[in-house]
Structure formats: structure tokens, C-alpha cells
Amino acid sequence: MNTPSRTGLVVGKFWPPHRGHQLLLETAAAQVTELVVLVYANPDSASQPAAVRADWLRMLYRGDDGSAGPRIGQTPLRIFVLSAAADGVPPDAADDTTQREFVRQWLVRQGIPVDVVFSSEAYGPGFAAHLSVAHVAVDNARRQVPVSGTRVRANPAEHAAFLHPLVAAQLGVVPPASVPRVVFLGAESSGKSTLCAALAEACGTAWVPEYGRTLHEQKNGNLDYDDLLYIARRHAELEDEAAAQAHGVLFCDTNAATTALYSYYYFHRCDPALQAMAAVCGQRYAHTFVCAPTVPFEQDGWRGPEALRSFQHGMILMQLDYFGIPFTLVEGTVAERVAQVRAALGA
Template sequence: MRRGLVVGKFAPFHRGHQYLLEAAAAHCDELHVWVYSNPDPKSMPAPVRARWIELIYAQPQGPAIGRTPLRVRSFLPELDNLPPNSAPDYAHREFVRQQLLDSGISIDVVFTSEAYGPGFAEHLGAEHVLVDAKRLRVPISGTQVRADVYGLANWLHPVVQAHFTSPEYVQRAVLLGAESTGKSTLAAALGRQYGTSWVPEYGRTLWEAQQGQLAYPDLLRIAHRHRELEDEALAKARHWLFVDTNAVTTLFYSYAYYGRAETELHALAQECRTRYQHTFVCAPDFPFEQDGTRAPAAAQGFHQAAVLMQLGMLNIPYTLLTGSLEERLRQVSAVLEVDQDSKL
């Protein structure tokens, strides 16, 4: 039996990687694919990347691997004592060699598309096969895809594409605050700035549709429908989904208008603790605008205090946004860019 080995980050797994694996499978009886990176991208950890490969080649309508069994294995930095990506080549070669020894696996041939391939294979006592090193067959790289994962989505298999529109990857940022604190304007501006979707406040949509007449059962209906709209918007979102208001505010209005709230609405407000990656609170630091649909200006301060109290009771951290629209956009960007840098 002739056993082959391919080792890579596969972050993300793209058409070039597929070409490498399929070329390797054509030359061996069993192919081992090892997936690791240190640091590991938190939005697509090694087990997720390995699962993509397994799913792609398990699908009957998927690309052919032939009859070659595919053995996919993932490693995690915190569990497997991985050398960092910046470590010398020798450290990575020795890590793989030791893992093969510990696993009792004998490799005959190593497949790569990189210059390090011959030395790596020699360290393992295996033959080396170089596959499309100049990227002529499939002109794409992981660096390019990471820089524009949505613009270059055609270089990704649908299994991988689906990950980048999933809740595991697209993260939600919610805007809270009293009436006339600029939430809707800011949500729309953030959507434009980040080229992504944003979700308006469904409570206002329903209020307008019912000509200002809301009944007690409508509050729970608002909370559920708002969440549904968020989930629907994920399919068109890129990196971030911006949300105007959530169940925390709906819970406030239930008590403000009716003096009570459904247990289920309380549960939905509790889920806001983990549903949103970031919570931003818009400060009431510019003149109140009465558009004929809002509560009196005197109620704004009470509502703002209630929002902050709810966040404190639910133990939800938040960032307070102040100043002009441009200043608030910069404040949000400063927070989000820290996360974005660590996602890929």
C-alpha cells in the first residue's frame, strides 16, 4: 500500500487545496490530510476546517477522490503542543515526524505546492511530489481569500461558502438606547460602511403597520419576529450583522406599557447575553427629535437609564457611543477591528 500525506492550514480550504488533494489521491492508495495552525483562526478552528474536507469528499455529487480512502485529522494548539506558524521549518518537520511515529503511520509520499516540500519529505523519509507550485492550474492562495473571503467566494466549495454566512462566522452587533438616540441612522450607516446587512427595529415596523395600536401579545410577537429577521439577514451579511434593538428593549416596553411580561420574553432577553458579539449603547447627547410617534422628550432619560440598568442586571458588557454620526462610526470601528484581525 502506498500512503500519501498532505499537511496544511487550509484556512480557508479553497479550490487550489482541492486540486492538491485530488492530485495526491490519484497517486496513492490511502491519503492522510492533516490540518493545523498555531495560532488557530478562532472563527474557523482546525476541526471545522477538517470537517469541510470530510464533507466535500463525502458528497456523492462532490469532486472525485476516486477509491482512495481519505484520513483527515485536525490538531489544536492547546491540546497538541503545536509549533507556532513562525517556528523554523525543522520544528514543523519534527512535529509531524513524531506524530506519525506515535500514530504508527508510515508515509511513502508527501504532496505539497510549496518550496519547503522536498526538505519536509526528506525529513520524513518519504518521496516528494510537487503539485502546481506556480498556481497555474488554480491561481488562488489562502492569503488572497482571507483578504476578501466574500469577493473571492467562487474559489470556495459551497460547503465552505456556507460557513461564511453562518452564525459561527458572521457576528452580530446590536445598537441599544432610548428613542431618538440615532440607532436606526447608525445601523444603516454601519451597513454601508461594512458592505453588509442591517436589521431595522421590527417593533416600529409593526407599530406603523397597526397604526400605532399594539396589544400585550404583540410584544412577544415582536421579539420573535425580530430574531427571525436577524437570522434571515445572515445569508447576505459579510463579517458583521448590525441590529437595531433587541429583546432587551422589547422587555422594557412590555413593562412600561403593560406592567408585565411573558416568561418567554424574559428568556429571549436573557439570550441576548450570548447572541450578540458586541452591544453598543447610543448616548442621548444631541437634541431630541419628536416625529409624532415617540414618547415625550421627558421620558428619554428614564428609558436610557432603564436600558443601562437592564444591561447591568443581565451582566451584558457594552460600549457607550457619543458624538456625531462620524464619531460613532469611528468608535464602533475601533472595537470591531480588534475582533476582525483575530478572525482570519
């Protein structure tokens, strides 16, 4: 039996998108078959305009198949950017009736009927009534996610815990970690994965495999430019998930900075959002280790030629120097490398 279609509506500044916005969107998406999201403010931000904020939302809800567009679960998101110049967005200070009527007329002009409004604000019921649709309130009291866009704008660092890593990086901050994160960098076939697994076993904790490798295999080696930012985003999310299972320390295979290098290597460019994620790697990880490319090279069908290892190693070292990130070089057998890492971390 087919479920009747139901279109939801969420309106907001998303300046910037925070965990409260994500709770709102994800709650709404679970109850509708399509979710319309309007992003606007008047006056708007000069440094983070609505178009940029909408792109952050699209990045946050892009799945493995980026061509399908943003979605939450099986619910597609239709994200629209509105402006004062193009759409006649009223000033933020305008009265409620003006704001409600503006949205009503915009929906009519676009031919978009909606069935339910979702909001986390006191204006929600009156707004929905003006549109003659149902209303669902989501965490109005801010008990689940005690934050607001106003607070984040005032002090991003203080409220970084309520930001997704991708969004936080655009603001130059890093969400606090529940356990210290230790990252391992290195050229292809330099022993990062083997070392992470050995350390996790020796220390009784968790480790995070390189997500770029996972997606690379899933797509049979045919990565697109947009995949590189997605890889960095998903890897950060997987780190956050693994941190909940870690004991004392979390070992991470690769970081966003290396993903940015691959973006330049394969596509000769790098998304600004990925550049921002790379730039905060020095804050995100408590210690950085670089695996020397001295172990026997293993060609598994997914790697470049062995001659490339030396170049990759040099680029990683150059990038660490550029970002001013201190690191420890590890060499030798797996056992010797484990001992070197544990000694550097104080075991």
C-alpha cells in the first residue's frame, strides 16, 4: 500500500546551520515524503550569504550518490535561496502578518503546495494557520539542543559542540572531542591502516578507516570532484561515531587535509569548504603521525604506481609545514611503529 504524499515546509535563516536546525530538518523529513526548505534573511550576511548557507545544508545531506540531490533518509530536500532583490524578502523586523503573507504568496507563485509546517519557534502555529496547514513543533524549549543561531554568531568557539564538523570548519572552530584523536598520514601503501588496527588492538580502543578508500571502491575508482568534500564530511562523521566507542584515545586513518591534496591531485582544484576542513586539522587532532613510505609496496589494484609514493610523502610533509602542524615520523616494522607511537603518546 502506497503512503500518501505529504510535503513539509521549514523556513529559516540557518545562519549558520547548527544541530538544532538539523534536529528540525531530520524530524520533519521523517514525517513527510518531500521537504521544502526556504533559506533567507534580510539583511543577509555579507560573509555567509543565504546561498552559501544553503550550500552547507546541501553538503550536510548529500548521500553516497551525490547525483540524487540532498535527502534525509528517503525524503528529498528541495532547498531554495530567497533574496530581497530577486524575491522581495521583507526585512527581518517586519511584522508577523507581512512575513507569513510573503511566504504564502511565494509558494503560490512557485506552484508548491505544502501540507505541514515544522518549526522550533513561537511563530510556528500562527504561520501554519496563515497557510491553512498543520503545524508540528520541534524542541521549542531548546531542551534537546540548547543553542540558537544568534548565540553561535556571537561566539562560534563557545558553541562549537552544537555544530557539524563541516560547518564548524567554515567558522574556523572545531567541536570539542570526547576523547583525544590521533591521526595517521602517509602515502599510499605506507602502512597507515595496518598501524591503526594494531594500535587499536594494543590499546583496547577504536579506530576509523579511511572513508575515501571505501567510496573509491564503491564507485569502482570513478570519483567525481564533489566526492572529495563528501569524503571529508563522512570521514569526520565516522570519527564522531567511533569516538563514542573509543577508550582513552581514537586512532584515525587520514584526515581532511590529505583529502584536499587528492582533490588538487585529481581535479586541480579544491572546494572552499574542504579547504576550511583541511585548515582546522591542526586543532582537530591531538597528535599527528606520518608513516614513512619504507614498507614493501603492495599494489592492490586501487593504488597508483609505487614511484608516486615519494612524491605523496613529500606533499604531506609540505602541507603539515604550511599549516604549522607538528608531527612525528614513524618507521620500521609494525611492532616498532606501535612502540614509537605509544612512546610518543606516553602509552
